[in-house]
Amino acid sequence: MRAARLIKMVLLLQARASMTAAELAEELEVSERTITRDAQALSEAGVPVYADRGRTGGYRLIGGYRTRLTGLARSEAEALFLSGVPGALREMGLEDAASAARLKVSAALLPSLRDASQSAAQRFHLDAPGWFRETPAPALLPAVADAVWDDRRLLARYRRQDSEVGRELEPYGLVLKAGVWYLCARVPDPGSGSGSGSGSGSGSYRVYRIDRFTSVEPHGENRFVRDEDFDLPGFWEERAAQFARAILRESVVLRLSPDGARQLPYVTDRAAAHEALADAEPDERGRVTITLPVESTVVAYSQLLMLGPEAEVLGPPELRDRLAATTARMAALYR
8 A cells, every 4th residue: 555655656746846745645645744754765765755845845856757657659658548438449449558558557657658648638539428329330440540549631431311422531539429439520621731741731620420431541641730729529519519409400389397397408408408498487387388499299209208297288289189199098098
């Protein structure tokens, strides 16, 4: 236990240059007296821990001392920061790299690998909540993942409705949404200098389902230059919200009890439900009447059944009639 604490203390001082006894004690969950004893033990073992006294003092390592992760490759270091999603690592072909990295965690990263966590976060984002289905990993996912890691342009062909289209893509990042893999990529503008592979270029960012790619191959020998302002989690959040709104093509009129209003965000699109309820004025019985955007009346039928008697459909008439017939059948079953 103490050996692990001493190692962590060295790594903390290596990462932060200087820390007070109070900061170390809080981080390691021990007393300041224990920190003093640990610092002395490290010094006796040959680790050059130095204590600066005074109000601005603290502990630091001197002489450029550092412990290193011998032999840790960049791919292993980046995979290490994704080791909490083993399924995704396996599908991207990174399982072996992650396994090798975890064996080397007992020491500190080289300075040249300090950006590994940021590099991973800007290229891969896990969007965990499900959309009620599972899909197998696309066969071309490892090739796309390699291009994302290496900032390599791709020539990709993908299915779009009844046709197949080719695109030159700058693959910025991968997103796993409910078992479905998506590529966030920049499509270079014509004449932006993308052919040389050395300029930063320009273009529009788009999202592609990887299971719709029919082929991908590297394009050009040079890497593209990533836009440093690109934020993968923020970009995905914005596009996901746009997609959710785009599929809400129909609407229904509901009268909800107070319980129905509270439950509505849990059975239908959450953002649409909150928006519809925001300006609703309750009547003398506490009920509210709202117009709710829905994907279709077929989908709304299944969703609103979950609210039972807490929701009354006022329109469209065909949905009201269908729910009335269903509830009548249910009532007959329970007589």
